[in-house]
Amino acid sequence: MSVEGIRDSLKRRGVRLTRQRQILLDLIDRSGQHLDAERLYQLAREKDSKINRVTVYRTLKMLKDTGLVDELDLMHFGGDQHYYETRMKQEHAHVICLRCGKVEEFYGDAFQKLRRQIENHFGFHVLIARTEIGGYCAHCQVLRARELDQAVTATKPLEARRVARRKT
Numbered sequence: 001m002s003v004e005g006i007r008d009s010l011k012r013r014g015v016r017l018t019r020q021r022q023i024l025l026d027l028i029d030r031s032g033q034h035l036d037a038e039r040l041y042q043l044a045r046e047k048d049s050k051i052n053r054v055t056v057y058r059t060l061k062m063l064k065d066t067g068l069v070d071e072l073d074l075m076h077f078g079g080d081q082h083y084y085e086t087r088m089k090q091e092h093a094h095v096i097c098l099r100c101g102k103v104e105e106f107y108g109d110a111f112q113k114l115r116r117q118i119e120n121h122f123g124f125h126v127l128i129a130r131t132e133i134g135g136y137c138a139h140c141q142v143l144r145a146r147e148l149d150q151a152v153t154a155t156k157p158l159e160a161r162r163v164a165r166r167k168t
C-alpha cells in the first residue's frame with residue numbers, strides 16, 4: 001500500500017489525515033528505520049513545532065488500530081519501547097542484534113511459504129505474520145569473542161591454582 005493508499009483507506013473510515021498526522025505517517029514511511037514514539041515526536045517537532053506528545057501518541061494509536069502501521073517490540077531490546085513501521089512494505093522478518101540493537105530486515109519467499117504451510121496445516125486464514133529473530137551481528141560477535149577471551153585470561157591464574165591444588 002502506498003501513502004496514497006493509506007490516505008484513501010483512512011478517508012473511507014472517515015478519518016481525516018490532518019497535516020500533523022501526515023507528518024507522522026511520512027516520518028514512519030520514509031525513515032526506513034524502526035522508530036519509537038519518542039524519536040518520532042522529536043522528528044515531528046522539527047517539522048512542526050506545534051506538534052505535541054499527545055497528538056503523536058494518539059495518531060500512532062489510530063494508525064495502529066486501523067491496521068496501517070505495525071507496532072513492534074523488537075524483542076524488547078529497548079525495554080518497553082515500541083517501534084513503528086507502515087504496512088506498505090512487503091512482509092519481512094526483523095533480525096535484531098541483542099548486543100547493539102541493530103535491526104536488519106530479511107525479505108524473501110520463505111515467509112509466503114510459511115504462511116501457506118500454516119494455512120494448510122490449521123485451515124487458518126493468516127492476516128498478519130510477524131517474525132523476530134534475535135542474536136548477535138557480525139560486529140558484535142567479534143567484540144563478544146574478545147570479551148570472552150579477556151574474561152578467560154582474567155580467571156586463568158585462579159583456575160591454574162585450583163588445578164595445582166587438586167594435584168597435590
Ligand SMILES: [Zn+2]
Nearest residue numbers: 097100137140
Ligand atoms: Zn550488534
Ligand SMILES: [Zn+2]
Nearest residue numbers: 085092094105
Ligand atoms: Zn521492518
